[in-house]
Amino acid sequence: MKSHYNLLIVGGGPAGAIAARTAAQKGLSSCIVEKRSAIGAPVRCAEGIGREALTEFVKPDERWISAEMKGAAIVAPDGTMMKLESAFAGNKVGYILDRKVFDRELVWQAAEAGSDVAVKTRAAAPIMEDGVVKGAKLEYCGKESRVTADVVIAADGVESKFARWCGIDTTVPVREIMSGAQYVLTDIDIDPHSTIFYLGNEVAPEGYLWIFPKGDRSANVGIGISGKKSGSGHRAKDYLDRFVQKTFSNGKPIEFIVGGVSVCRPLECTVADGLIITGDAARVVDPLTGGGIYNAMFTGRLAAQVAADCIAQGNTGKKALMAYDAGWRASKMGKSIERNYHIKEYLIKLSDEKLNAIIHSVTKLNLTEFSTLTLIKELMKVNPRLVVELGALAASLR
Amino acid sequence: MLNVHRNICGYCGCCVSVCPEGALELIDAYLCVEKNCTSCGICAKVCPLGALEVVDEKPL
Numbered sequence: 001m002k003s004h005y006n007l008l009i010v011g012g013g014p015a016g017a018i019a020a021r022t023a024a025q026k027g028l029s030s031c032i033v034e035k036r037s038a039i040g041a042p043v044r045c046a047e048g049i050g051r052e053a054l055t056e057f058v059k060p061d062e063r064w065i066s067a068e069m070k071g072a073a074i075v076a077p078d079g080t081m082m083k084l085e086s087a088f089a090g091n092k093v094g095y096i097l098d099r100k101v102f103d104r105e106l107v108w109q110a111a112e113a114g115s116d117v118a119v120k121t122r123a124a125a126p127i128m129e130d131g132v133v134k135g136a137k138l139e140y141c142g143k144e145s146r147v148t149a150d151v152v153i154a155a156d157g158v159e160s161k162f163a164r165w166c167g168i169d170t171t172v173p174v175r176e177i178m179s180g181a182q183y184v185l186t187d188i189d190i191d192p193h194s195t196i197f198y199l200g201n202e203v204a205p206e207g208y209l210w211i212f213p214k215g216d217r218s219a220n221v222g223i224g225i226s227g228k229k230s231g232s233g234h235r236a237k238d239y240l241d242r243f244v245q246k247t248f249s250n251g252k253p254i255e256f257i258v259g260g261v262s263v264c265r266p267l268e269c270t271v272a273d274g275l276i277i278t279g280d281a282a283r284v285v286d287p288l289t290g291g292g293i294y295n296a297m298f299t300g301r302l303a304a305q306v307a308a309d310c311i312a313q314g315n316t317g318k319k320a321l322m323a324y325d326a327g328w329r330a331s332k333m334g335k336s337i338e339r340n341y342h343i344k345e346y347l348i349k350l351s352d353e354k355l356n357a358i359i360h361s362v363t364k365l366n367l368t369e370f371s372t373l374t375l376i377k378e379l380m381k382v383n384p385r386l387v388v389e390l391g392a393l394a395a396s397l398r
Numbered sequence: 399m400l401n402v403h404r405n406i407c408g409y410c411g412c413c414v415s416v417c418p419e420g421a422l423e424l425i426d427a428y429l430c431v432e433k434n435c436t437s438c439g440i441c442a443k444v445c446p447l448g449a450l451e452v453v454d455e456k457p458l
């Protein structure tokens with residue numbers, strides 16, 4: 001490791017890896033520091049991603065694709081199922097990744113492009129001069145070192161501390177953290193090419209429960225519930241265990257993981273002097289789906305692009321770096337976060353009866369584009385009440 | 399004070415994200431509680447496993 005880089009990237013998840021890969025391709029020197037001893041493990045994810053979202057960043061490879069999805073289903077609180085299929089029969093609409101391998105592949109690509117990588121190396125504090133972020137103090141196996149950088153990229157995930165150490169409040173409101181748990185279950189009967197989402201206050205209050213296939217007879221079976229609804233005796237694991245016992249009593253768990261996903265609005269500002277905040281650390285997860293892999297990669301790439309421009313112009317102050325903040329907010333991703341935030345706020349307030357009614361309105365939908373936006377639009381067509389209740393938001397969707 | 403049941407903790411960092419004081423830090427598989435913890439109990443509420451507990455007295 002050198003003592004100075006153009007970019008020092010804290011965190012080796014999808015945000016950090018794509019930032020490093022982009023930086024290296026642009027000829028910048030960069031280093032990823034990852035506090036865990038292995039990239040990609042333990043997994044904190046249900047591993048689902050849309051086809052186009054994935055291919056924007058990396059060519060699908062069977063080494064890290066567990067399963068290909070052709071459709072999805074939503075199950076109402078009363079058990080009624082609504083099927084979602086692609087309007088183009090048999091089309092692949094998304095993938096379930098194997099993130100232990102996927103995350104490594106992304107970091108490998110960054111390394112291959114020329115970035116340095118350090119594992120079991122924790123950013124323990126920022127180096128600050130007159131309020132400007134100048135690098136980080138690192139810890140590796142009890143040894144401390146200082147690395148300076150033109151720009152530090154905080155890509156340190158949901159448990160992010162780096163931005164906070166630099167004076168930015170990153171606290172996620174209790175009601176907007178999804179408290180999650182997941183088994184990888186094997187030897188179960190599933191449709192290996194369709195994801196299933198279960199809704200309802202009994203199943204997953206203010207969240208959902210998912211079955212994401214990992215192969216012919218195995219799947220990620222997990223849940224996220226609102227932090228507000230979590231407490232002793234009714235935690236994510238309690239809800240999940242109840243469902244698994246009822247639905248997959250013979251399933252065998254080969255992995256059990258837990259995790260938090262933020263479904264709040266993104267940070268008010270995602271840059272500071274010498275600092276860019278990306279991915280989960282910036283709280284840019286899609287508030288409706290809890291999906292954050294694409295958003296992490298998108299912000300990671302943009303962060304490196306903006307940093308490269310600013311470094312070339314010799315100005316890495318907050319004002320110059322604001323091009324990043326403004327850039328992702330104006331992007332399709334930024335707009336969809338804002339829109340989906342409102343849709344989520346509406347949906348979590350619905351009673352089970354209302355959810356049942358919406359799902360009863362149509363048993364099967366053929367979507368021209370497999371996205372939450374298309375789904376909501378289709379649902380509005382068959383549920384005039386929804387249009388009224390979504391109000392101004394509905395108008396903006398048309 | 400805040401007790402971390404290390405045999406239950408899944409070191410996921412969910413608690414770290416909601417701590418209003420910034421008093422928690424996940425160091426790989428070890429959750430650290432810093433001195434500025436106010437025992438508010440928010441972390442204990444959201445923990446997917448119930449690994450955190452606010453207790454009155456100091457543990458032995």
Ligand SMILES: Cc1cc2nc3c(=O)[nH]c(=O)nc-3n(C[C@H](O)[C@H](O)[C@H](O)COP(=O)(O)OP(=O)(O)OC[C@H]3O[C@@H](n4cnc5c(N)ncnc54)[C@H](O)[C@@H]3O)c2cc1C
Nearest residue numbers: 011013014015035046047048123157180259279280292293
């Ligand atoms: C239960 C669950 C299910 C999910 N399901 C999906 C899904 O199906 N689809 C989807 O798109 N998204 C899903 N997500 C969200 C997705 O996992 C995240 O949005 C994504 O991993 C964010 O990437 P990131 O690079 O921002 O952060 P991360 O992948 O969390 O990477 C951050 C990295 O930074 C490291 N780090 C932290 N602090 C430091 C430090 N001080 N020094 C050095 N390194 C540090 C961490 O160890 C970590 O490796 C899910 C999340 C959970 C919890």
